[in-house]
Amino acid sequence: MRCPLCGNVEDKVIETRTLAEGGAVRRRRECSGCGYRFTSYEKVEDKPFMVIKHDGRREPFDRDKIERGLDRAIRKRPIPMLAIERIANEVVDETYRAGSLARELSSAAIGEIVLEKLSKLDRVAYIRYASVCRRFENLDEFVEEIRKLETVGSEPPTKLARG
Numbered sequence: 001m002r003c004p005l006c007g008n009v010e011d012k013v014i015e016t017r018t019l020a021e022g023g024a025v026r027r028r029r030e031c032s033g034c035g036y037r038f039t040s041y042e043k044v045e046d047k048p049f050m051v052i053k054h055d056g057r058r059e060p061f062d063r064d065k066i067e068r069g070l071d072r073a074i075r076k077r078p079i080p081m082l083a084i085e086r087i088a089n090e091v092v093d094e095t096y097r098a099g100s101l102a103r104e105l106s107s108a109a110i111g112e113i114v115l116e117k118l119s120k121l122d123r124v125a126y127i128r129y130a131s132v133c134r135r136f137e138n139l140d141e142f143v144e145e146i147r148k149l150e151t152v153g154s155e156p157p158t159k160l161a162r163g
């Protein structure tokens with residue numbers, strides 16, 4: 001696998017996990033050139049996991065979309081990239097688990113999984129993501145969402161980045 005940081009193609013696998021009842025394998029890899037750690041996925045190709053969109057259409061589940069959404073939410077926030085990668089991994093795992101029977105899940109349900117993760121990471125990122133994903137109808141809803149966060153509290157990002 002090509003290292004996303006330096007382009008080296010030599011790496012060693014440091015962890016392998018089987019996901020979704022054997023439907024996918026995730027590997028943690030370490031670049032032999034620069035030591036950067038990244039994640040790769042292997043999936044069975046003929047049966048894609050589908051996402052049901054707001055308008056009812058379906059499209060194949062795409063991890064990159066999860067990461068792009070997270071990227072936008074954490075922009076200019078003091079959050080390490082490792083924490084984002086970990087959250088993306090957890091969201092993918094939980095999405096496959098939640099939709100394992102039908103091999104599909106609604107984009108709204110996936111959004112809620114992401115929000116649950118962000119609520120423990122960073123309030124600003126959470127609110128940014130929620131405002132896109134839940135399309136708040138009015139200011140009251142928005143204020144209510146912030147109030148809920150006050151009671152949940154938030155963990156420092158460094159905790160999530162470890163390991």
Ligand SMILES: [Zn+2]
Nearest residue numbers: 003006031034
């Ligand atoms: Zn590298």
